[in-house]
Amino acid sequence: MVTAEHLNKTFGRFTAVKDATFSVDRGEIVGFLGPNGAGKTTTMKMLTGYLPPTAGTASIAGYDILDNPLEARRHLGYMPENVPLYDDMRVMEYLDYRARLKGICGKSVREQIAEVIDKCGLEPKRKNLIHTLSKGYRQRVGLADALLGNPDLLILDEPTNGLDPNQIRQIRELIRALAENHTVILSTHILSEVEMICNKVIIIDQGEIKAADTPENLTRGLRAAGRVSIEFKGDPERVVAELEAFAPVKKVILEEPIDGWNRLLVRAEPGTDTREKAAAIITELGFPMRHIYRHIPSLEDVFVEMTRRD
Ligand SMILES: Nc1ncnc2c1ncn2[C@@H]1O[C@H](COP(=O)(O)OP(=O)(O)O)[C@@H](O)[C@H]1O
Numbered sequence: 403m404v405t406a407e408h409l410n411k412t413f414g415r416f417t418a419v420k421d422a423t424f425s426v427d428r429g430e431i432v433g434f435l436g437p438n439g440a441g442k443t444t445t446m447k448m449l450t451g452y453l454p455p456t457a458g459t460a461s462i463a464g465y466d467i468l469d470n471p472l473e474a475r476r477h478l479g480y481m482p483e484n485v486p487l488y489d490d491m492r493v494m495e496y497l498d499y500r501a502r503l504k505g506i507c508g509k510s511v512r513e514q515i516a517e518v519i520d521k522c523g524l525e526p527k528r529k530n531l532i533h534t535l536s537k538g539y540r541q542r543v544g545l546a547d548a549l550l551g552n553p554d555l556l557i558l559d560e561p562t563n564g565l566d567p568n569q570i571r572q573i574r575e576l577i578r579a580l581a582e583n584h585t586v587i588l589s590t591h592i593l594s595e596v597e598m599i600c601n602k603v604i605i606i607d608q609g610e611i612k613a614a615d616t617p618e619n620l621t622r623g624l625r626a627a628g629r630v631s632i633e634f635k636g637d638p639e640r641v642v643a644e645l646e647a648f649a650p651v652k653k654v655i656l657e658e659p660i661d662g663w664n665r666l667l668v669r670a671e672p673g674t675d676t677r678e679k680a681a682a683i684i685t686e687l688g689f690p691m692r693h694i695y696r697h698i699p700s701l702e703d704v705f706v707e708m709t710r711r712d
């Protein structure tokens with residue numbers, strides 16, 4: 403659905419996006435994840451044709467964004483970071499105006515507007531002036547706009563930025579529903595957001611793509627994977643000695659006891675699970691145990707590992 407090859411964008415001497423190569427398949431929900439200033443908006447603007455790349459190419463639905471910009475744009479709906487809405491228009495008027503700008507005409511204008519209003523839950527607000535809408539509803543208007551023309555691909559720049567937790571949940575559900583019929587690329591600097599809705603993550607930092615994969619694959623190979631915490635009573639030295647003799651275990655750290663319970667942190671090879679062995683060792687020694695837990699690495703761990711500066 404999208405291919406980007408060696409995309410570069412420089413502003414003067416500053417390189418905002420460096421050699422970005424990635425692809426997005428039809429039906430995917432892809433999260434562009436990176437800190438503020440990483441180059442997410444710049445990359446999205448290049449994909450949507452709003453900003454010409456300094457070098458490199460990209461295509462949308464098989465159409466090159468430079469050679470066939472009109473065809474490429476016909477296949478995508480774009481919701482920019484700060485949705486430029488006309489405050490003194492009513493929701494319906496605005497969408498009508500946007501539809502005409504996009505060259506949707508005739509009878510299908512009305513039908514399409516009714517459809518996007520319905521999809522985005524804007525029915526109760528369709529006659530409201532835009533400046534009277536909450537930020538959550540304004541985002542819905544931006545989404546409805548992006549949906550006009552029923553594009554295959556939606557490119558959404560920070561769709562939940564500035565929303566409160568309830569609004570975030572509503573917009574997230576809406577994006578999830580839209581993803582049933584559209585390929586979606588969204589950007590965010592919020593890790594949990596990507597974890598909740600995306601089936602592919604592209605991590606971008608300082609203009610460079612650091613990783614592109616499913617969240618599961620990204621977390622699987624991580625150092626944090628394979629870490630196990632245990633709390634038990636009894637001689638810790640004996641437990642440590644037996645655990646250290648077990649092959650996948652790399653290091654056993656004795657932590658401060660809590661309420662008389664000894665605490666161990668077991669570091670093992672990524673992808674291994676030492677819980678069963680650890681539990682067996684402690685049980686065979688006849689020691690009571692109240693807790694055993696395998697740490698599940700999060701995208702945050704991946705992100706830290708990908709973007710650490712040391
Ligand atoms: N028009 C511009 N002129 C100069 N620098 C820019 C321009 N647009 C973006 N930048 C810079 O490029 C970098 C990436 O910006 P951006 O793509 O907006 O990041 P993100 O969306 O990930 O927060 C930032 O350092 C930003 O200041």
Ligand SMILES: [Mg+2]
Nearest residue numbers: 442443444483
């Ligand atoms: Mg941005």
